[in-house]
Amino acid sequence: MKHGDGGDPDDSRDPIDARLAARLAALRAERGWSLGELADRSGVSRSTLSRAERCEISPTASLLNRLCAVHGRTMSQLLSEVEATSAQVVRADEQTVWTDPASGFERRSVSPPQAGLRAEVVEGHLDAGADLSYDRPPVPGLEQHIWVLEGTLTLTVGDSEHTLHAGDCVRFRLWGPTRFHCPGPEPVRYALVVVEP
Template structure:
């Protein structure tokens, strides 16, 4: 994707990622060592030449100690109190088959947020670590079936079911199919 084709949110995200690295005083090499993402990929992300995958963005959020919603809220101009559905930030990771809608009005200082996630059939996303240790999550499946692994335990969550847990280590989200799964995710900071 060329510079002229970059979505506004992706351009602001790229700029924010570059500023965060500068704020921490890290070189691309140091950030690569902290995240496991190559130096060249990080450079291309910061120049908005590529969009991050969900797993990659998760690694960056972990390095910077932010949730994904906090990071995305930081690229908003002025956080509103009400966000109509058609103006909620939607981020897509076409590679992994994940669509993430920030339902809560963004604000970096809030301790809770609501996110809508959609995974296409067969989608499988793993996160090495939470962006913030002891992050509390509630996953309420609205349509379909979602398999979530956290703390070494696998959970199969069907339509209407809700799973609550604190996230300390690796996690995995998988849609066994046959259709897409749509879920609400409530995130509460410790």
């Protein structure tokens, strides 16, 4: 998700960024929360929340994770709410790709969530040296399976650290913080299967 520097009000914005900003504002409005209340609940500053809702910044994965936790959604659920209607078959060129501006983490929604279905598949990509941390799960007790397709991933779940190479898989229920790190020298690509509790 990329957009201009904000200097020109008519600059072209990524449509996903714009729809995401509108959805974040709508979620807050649906609960009747002020920016201050949401800031208190999420631990994100009022100014950052305001800029995200006005599409002045592209939210990071960490910021989205905090907001998902407050609203009781997975990141895929939130992103699917700003996509076109879900289909049974999702072609590769129609899958939504989102990039975290802070870490460069690229997230492809391989099978966006649908009402009534609990599992989803995501593809992750981190360049060598990239680091991505979450201080809490978006939904406590979320089941995750991570299967490394290429490269090496160092994954920390709570107090446990796992070094995973191509073909390795780890599964767990998510209750606390997680950290994804690509030690390199090559990038890492992995499949993430998420199952709601």
